[in-house]
Amino acid sequence: MTARNLRHLPFFVYGTLRPGEINHDLFLRGRTVSEEPGRLPGAVLYDGPGYPYAVEEPGADVCGELVTARPESYGRLLLELDELEECVEGEPHGPYVRVERDVVRRRDGAAVRAWVYLAGAAVAAGLRADGCRIEGGDWLARRLPGPAAS
Structure with missing residues (x-):
């Protein structure tokens, strides 16, 4: 399938493409009509070398x-x-694979079909075995300071 005959689905971004992150400005600024909070059900996040990987796993959200x-940028x-x-x-053996998944919009709870980049099979297997999982499934929250130690 080439870019010409793909449906124009939105993208679900969860790492360095999110607003405020380095790749957002490089790739998305001025090329979108909307950006809204959402969550990807059935997946977890793992920390990578400067970026996260989403891996499918029932019962969790990213x-x-x-x-x-x-449209002209798609x-x-x-x-x-x-x-x-x-x-x-x-x-399927690259670091990421692009797949269609349902993403839930936070504002109204509606499911929207979107492109998502998930960890490729070998990367996902390695992460499940000994990766560092990002609890809560939020790449941005992992950097927030916790309560001060007393």
Whole structure:
């Protein structure tokens, strides 16, 4: 499937593509019509080397944003995000795979079909075995300072 014949689904971003993160400005600024909070049910987050990986797991959620690209930016953005995530169509062994999943909008609880970059099979297996899970499923919250020690 090429970028030309894919449905124009929104993207669910949960790491460095979120607002305020480094790749948001590089890839998304000025190329979206909407960005709204959402959650990906049935997945957990693991810390990676400067970015997270989402791995499917029942009973958990990943926090992020549902991003709708401008129609005129969509094809190029899809190709650029695939390149950023080292995602090759039909290749399940890369670091990430792009899949369609239902994402729940926070404002109204509606499920929206979106593209999500999940950890590839080998990466997911390694993370399940000995990865550092991000509790609560929120990449941004992992950096918030906890209560001061007394």
